[in-house]
Amino acid sequence: MMKHLYLFIISNLIIICFSVSSLYAANIGIVFDGPSPLNAELLRTYKQEITELVEGKFTVTFPEDKILTSDWTTAGVKRNINTLLSDPEVEILITLGLVGSTEIANRKSIPKPVIAPWIIDKNIVGLSVNDKGASGVRNLYFLSTHPTFDRDLKVFKEIVGFKKMALLYMPILTKIVPQIEQYALSVGKQNDIDIYLIPIKSNISETLSQLPADTEAVFVTPLLNYQAPEIIELYEGLIDKGLPSFTMLGKDGVYKGALMGLKPEIDVKRRAQRIALVVQSILRGENAGDIPVDLPIQEQLTINMATARAINFYPQWQGITDAVLINEFYEGKGRVLTIEQADNESVKVNLELFAAEQFVASGAQDIKLAMSELLP
Numbered sequence: 001m002m003k004h005l006y007l008f009i010i011s012n013l014i015i016i017c018f019s020v021s022s023l024y025a026a027n028i029g030i031v032f033d034g035p036s037p038l039n040a041e042l043l044r045t046y047k048q049e050i051t052e053l054v055e056g057k058f059t060v061t062f063p064e065d066k067i068l069t070s071d072w073t074t075a076g077v078k079r080n081i082n083t084l085l086s087d088p089e090v091e092i093l094i095t096l097g098l099v100g101s102t103e104i105a106n107r108k109s110i111p112k113p114v115i116a117p118w119i120i121d122k123n124i125v126g127l128s129v130n131d132k133g134a135s136g137v138r139n140l141y142f143l144s145t146h147p148t149f150d151r152d153l154k155v156f157k158e159i160v161g162f163k164k165m166a167l168l169y170m171p172i173l174t175k176i177v178p179q180i181e182q183y184a185l186s187v188g189k190q191n192d193i194d195i196y197l198i199p200i201k202s203n204i205s206e207t208l209s210q211l212p213a214d215t216e217a218v219f220v221t222p223l224l225n226y227q228a229p230e231i232i233e234l235y236e237g238l239i240d241k242g243l244p245s246f247t248m249l250g251k252d253g254v255y256k257g258a259l260m261g262l263k264p265e266i267d268v269k270r271r272a273q274r275i276a277l278v279v280q281s282i283l284r285g286e287n288a289g290d291i292p293v294d295l296p297i298q299e300q301l302t303i304n305m306a307t308a309r310a311i312n313f314y315p316q317w318q319g320i321t322d323a324v325l326i327n328e329f330y331e332g333k334g335r336v337l338t339i340e341q342a343d344n345e346s347v348k349v350n351l352e353l354f355a356a357e358q359f360v361a362s363g364a365q366d367i368k369l370a371m372s373e374l375l376p
Contacts, residue, residue, distance in 0.1 A: 033097030
């Protein structure tokens with residue numbers, strides 16, 4: 001009897017040991033949307049942050065044959081995702097791309113832990129979170145910044161003022177999330193804006209040629225299949241047409257020539273650090289679908305004043321008070337005003353300063369009144 005008991009205990013200890021050893025070692029697979037000069041930096045940063053965080057507690061590896069680069073097509077992205085999902089040697093899958101993250105985040109059944117760090121806007125993609133702030137889908141974690149499209153559109157219109165706007169986007173997104181176009185049109189309608197949907201072409205000139213003649217402004221979503229020189233060429237083309245532009249990539253896009261954007265510079269390291277924490281939680285046994293997905297980002301309006309001057313656009317005072325201005329100073333003739341325009345603007349600004357002074361003065365008077373009760 002005792003012999004059977006010992007055998008039972010030993011066999012269970014062996015099972016536990018195997019379970020612990022499997023917990024402490026994991027292969028991580030990566031899927032990129034397509035070839036890009038950014039891929040090497042992304043992979044290096046994510047590998048470093050994940051490895052350094054779990055070192056001494058877990059062993060993670062990134063086998064070269066488990067790092068797959070797609071071809072900027074939905075079929076290619078899906079094929080690579082399915083390959084790694086069905087690979088028994090891959091414990092965790094990370095989709096380092098907008099297309100891959102969007103594709104996997106819309107699945108309702110996922111067989112192993114998946115991390116989707118690049119979601120453009122969960123409202124656009126049609127994602128929601130549960131009352132814990134998590135995806136609620138077993139094995140799915142997606143990283144979500146605050147919804148931005150609606151807010152971006154309102155700020156863009158408030159500062160520039162327009163009725164007809166072109167929206168540039170990668171056509172591949174509509175194949176993964178068909179509701180994107182309808183969502184954009186409905187938000188435009190809510191803000192009294194007529195939106196022209198413009199799927200980009202492989203050639204910048206062809207993309208620009210699609211803009212309707214009555215376009216008053218251009219909203220640029222992440223165009224990740226364009227290289228940096230092509231993005232610069234795009235904004236130069238919009239400047240030549242005298243069109244103000246807004247970039248969803250924020251300061252990064254503004255530095256490349258967009259008129260304005262609301263997001264700060266893309267912080268790849270911070271995003272990778274969050275994903276490293278998620279990987280650690282998964283290795284500890286937590287379900288990816290129960291981990292909160294929100295990643296707050298401080299909103300900061302950035303305006304490229306060189307672009308503003310080039311298209312003869314000058315933001316109102318209230319539009320640039322809290323904005324970060326780049327290329328603010330230059331040598332050459334500045335803004336030209338008539339005497340009447342200068343007089344009107346100076347009066348307006350001085351009245352605002354006078355009102356602010358009166359507000360401070362009234363506060364000081366309130367203090368005197370309060371102190372009077374203490375006097376004899």
